[in-house]
Amino acid sequence: MSAALESVLEATMGSLFRSEEMTLCQLFLQSEAAYACVSELGELGLVQFRDLNPDVNAFQRKFVNEVRRCDEMERKLRYLEKEIKKDGIPMLDTGENPEAPQPREMIDLEATFEKLENELREVNQNAEALKRNFLELTELKHILRKTQVFFDEHLYTITETLGSHYRNPLSFVAGVILRERIPAFERMLWRACRGNVFLRQAEIETPLEDPSTGDQVFKSVFIIFFQGDQLKTRVKKICEGFRATLYPCPEAPADRREMAMGVMTRIEDLNTVLGQTQDHRHRVLVAAAKNIKNWFIKVRKIKAIYHTLNLFNLDVTQKCLIAECWVPVLDIETIQQALRRGTERSGSSVPPILNRMETFEDPPTYNRTNKFTKGFQALIDAYGVASYREMNPAPYTIITFPFLFAVMFGDLGHGMLMFAFAAWMVLKEKPLAAQKTDNEIWNIFFGGRYIIFLMGLFSMYTGLIYNDVFSKSLNLFGSHWEIRNLTSKDVLDNGVLPINPTWDYVGHPYPFGMDPIWQLAENKIIFLNSYKMKISIIFGIIHMLFGVVVGLFNHLYFKRRLNIICEFIPQILFLIFLFFYMTILMFIKWIKYAAPHPINNPDVTTSSFCAPSVLITFINMVLFKSPEEKDTEGTKKNPCDPWMYGGQNGLQMLLVLVALLCIPWMLFAKPFMMMQERKKKHMQDLNTHNTENGDLDGSGAVQAQGQVQGGHKEEEEDMAEVMIHQGIHTIEYVLGSVSHTASYLRLWALSLAHAQLSEVLWNMVLRNGLTQGGGLGGIILWALFAFWATMTVAILVLMEGLSAFLHTLRLHWVEFQSKFYLGQGYSFTPFSFEILLETAQATSEAAD
Incomplete structure (x- = not known):
């Protein structure tokens, strides 16, 4: 029972998170049955034949x-x-x-x-x-x-x-x-x-x-x-x-x-x-x-x-065809059944023979997909087909790709338009697929309908978080800000006022997302910039950490103990002790410090005026520099504490030292351990040789010494290559950790650009129509609304959506997949009538 359960889990989870296990088989077919058997295999579409x-x-x-x-x-x-x-x-x-x-x-x-x-x-x-x-x-x-x-x-x-x-x-x-x-x-x-x-x-x-x-x-x-x-x-x-x-x-x-x-x-x-x-x-x-x-x-x-x-070979009797093919291990029984059906159809009495072969070749990569996962798998394969049995990024991409896209594209209105278009393609899937048009742009949209569907859905969610709907806000729960100490004349004379948390904040946050009052605040950009910049860094570091952890599963599966000790451990320590620690500082700052308030927060040391800058703190931490604790005159101590918690300076110095030690660890540990293992193996081989041949005489000693020297020279050449590769890998990871962290700031930049462009389009186009009155105003509003809607779809949905899509693709290909994904395999291309007919149909339509 347990063995059956394990096989089922391997069949479902294994094919989802890594490619199918493949095997090379040798196929013997009787000449009169070969045609019918190959026909059955073509209908099945699970066998990739090799050219013999x-x-x-x-x-x-x-x-x-x-x-x-x-x-x-x-x-x-x-x-x-x-x-x-x-x-x-x-x-x-x-x-x-x-x-x-x-x-x-x-x-x-x-x-x-x-x-x-x-x-x-x-x-x-x-x-x-x-x-x-x-x-x-x-x-x-x-x-x-x-x-x-x-x-x-x-x-x-x-x-x-x-x-x-x-x-x-x-x-x-x-x-x-x-x-x-x-x-x-x-x-x-x-x-x-x-x-x-x-x-x-x-x-x-x-x-x-x-x-x-x-x-x-x-x-x-x-x-x-x-x-x-x-x-x-x-x-x-x-x-x-x-x-x-x-x-x-x-x-x-x-x-x-x-x-x-x-x-x-x-x-x-x-x-x-x-x-x-x-x-x-x-x-x-x-x-x-x-x-x-x-x-x-x-x-x-x-x-x-x-x-x-x-592609087959004939045996010496000219009565049997011999083929070699790659097949998924889980489908061997299904393939044998198809071969038996073909033999019965041909009327042959000799059954086909399917034998598994041992080979040192790398098998093809086969990831089972359905109509939902096919589009996401295509995004991964466009970068590079996974190496055999390597962790497949597609299952994680199904969630992370639309989410990171939505962080940049977050607008409830624009996300709703995208979601509605994708939902229509999903609901009308069969009739739209039957049309078989040769319009390349439409085929791209239709092929990625489930990607667009999730991108629109996630964009609606982030749009609610940002409280942004076509550059406007939804007042769902009532604003949690109050304008105090201002007269009506002050409000009328100042169309836009900055929000001051000291006096205007009620004391408890808005239940979900941004308070709608921020839409009217003069300092809205300052507040949103700080917020979106920090969450971009947080999401980016978590995404990269997840990529490094996924690489651990590759090392465990392929039993690369040396890579776990010499690559995974220093990489995860380097990333956590420097960059993940920076995200922890962000959370500490959010929790500990608040706006000064005479009732809710009377302590000056925990007010926003005393909150240290996370960026400056991180720079000082890396440079081993302590913050200044005196004022400009140096006569008295600043009442603000430069440290967020006790013992911060010592802990930060320890973290930086460990992170710096991880660099030589990544650079020298693996070559050194490989050299020790090779020396140990060489000594074992030498002892075995001495034991078998007895004590060596003088000539034998000279000969053995020559062999050792020759082997040492070859070992030095191999170790030189290992050192070069390890040096490149170390430099790429250390510098990449910095550049990749900064690269995730595109989440903030594109989100800000999208929101500002949406606001500019509203203020310059539709707002002018809403101020018109009378019958003529209705006509003007109708014309301006048509122009605004056209520009919204063309620029904010299509063009901005494509821009956010490409940036999200880069974050997955470079920042995420570079942590664990080699992508050096080749695709499993089975002999399938379905694929051949689709290709022939597409070719004929293109020719027309």
Whole structure:
């Protein structure tokens, strides 16, 4: 019972706080059962195969022909998909996930796709030929109509223009040209023919369809009059150069009318044939659209299976495939069941064999995630994938990330907007996920919906603590301040007054968060600066201490006793004795000192006037400097006590000395202990050698001495590397402790900036609208509110939210994770149909 309980705890807690335990396995599959077994493993998605043929060209592998056949089928499906989208036919997506077809079904799929492609190409070719014929007849119809007007109205003008010496009948050509080419076409005719031609053109009002591209183009009809064969040749070459289409046009009106009637009859017949062709094409595409999604899934699964089989080796009998794969230890039984199902499907009588292998390679890192933890794990993996079985920061990040974000973004109103947006994405999760848009920004927001949800929720909480709602305060419990010793005239003459705790404070604090009276106080910034700066340091030091403690769990798991003694203990002492002690001083100052009050706090020594500065105290502590206890004249003692408690000076000197001793401890202890262990081991090996070979003679002694010297030289090289690494690590930690502590002041700085920007936006925009009266004032208020709301969402929620997000990310990546996280592993990438299909879908959408 206890063993079962321990295994369950390991399965749940272990996978949450550190990566899954992985093992390398060797898999033996019978050739006829390999396809079905790999198919089952692809549906399971828990096996990462290794390439056992790294030196074999992709075109020389066993199943290369099957992969090529899949590529050809996929090409045909993409052609069908393109034609379906061109006609705007919806493709049925039932959400089904069909199993990978058996190899024998590939022939039927290939025949189906071949038939559909040939039929569709034939229909398209016929339709293009019919459309081209239809275009020619339509252009000829317009030519016959327009040229009749040209002949009737402009024949006299042509004769007058070309001169009286042209007595012979004029020749002409008629055709159609793109409308945008008319100006250049006319200039070229005038220059090449030296003004001896007459061009007349008219626009075709309706656009014409280009049969090759399907685009709608605008064209114009033209007719060119000239005389002589030389000009005729020149005119035709210019028409050819401008890609103008020439058509025969009878000179006699009766002939033109007769031709026009024949053209109209042919156009009507073509319309009928074109309609029938389009109907047939539409029926073919509609039938294909019903199955194309499933066809894509089937073909991609077949292709993935054969790609995976190309990673396997064949045994000498050519009847068995051998594979090596990484699998989670907890899922070995599930994988064996999938292999048995695949064997049964294939009808094979030889069961597959899955053997665990011993290896010195680092296994891949596999952290189980769900839709909630996936986003947080992605933040961690973006910095670096955890080393195998290293402590996973994601579970802690689920709480610390939105909380530190909220400390910077704390506003109840802005947090509510963020929370509402994320809640909508969470509630509409399934329909939004089914849309599968390729908008990158939307996909980032939707992928991090649970992160945004928690960030908005925590921001609402910190907004209540700060009592900040769109730069205003909520008076939930009534202010605990009273304005005393002031007349009405004093209040009216001074719009904003500083709060003086000596007279105005009632005596007990506001129940929750900031008192709303601070929103009206002149010294609000001074008070909030001190408060937010201190809590930023407190949160930062606690966060870093937690990171060092998490590193202890890594040392315990990997049994690094030397790291615990030589790294963890001095690191935790250094951080606690210096920086955590500073936070203790903050709490002592908050508890011991209060505003002077004639009733509540009559003692001057415990008033805020006598409260020592924590920063100055910390600096004096590090410099071993005592505070001045006399006034400037040095004649009498200051009534204020420079110490917060008795024995503070001695304790602080002890803390600093221990902290300073931790630096050489971190620097020299580990190399020294490693050197002692190596010497001890070397002596044991030497004694063992002497015992086995008896007493050494002179030559043996010389030989042993040479071996010792050689080993000592190698040991010195190794220890030099250890010393360099330890020196870098020590300097990085000591200096990082100072810089990282200061880095957490960004919590204060961004919180102050966010609050001030929100207040400026309120005062400069919405406040002006609220002071307007009457009907015009309502319109102005409506316009100003729209502008204020837009700027609030764009700047204070989106831009400031992104800024706070990036700063929070830096605090986790650098200040927190640097204390324990190496991030030098590589991800577990299993053979999974689900992942492959999602990747293929995203690639096809991006290509579109």
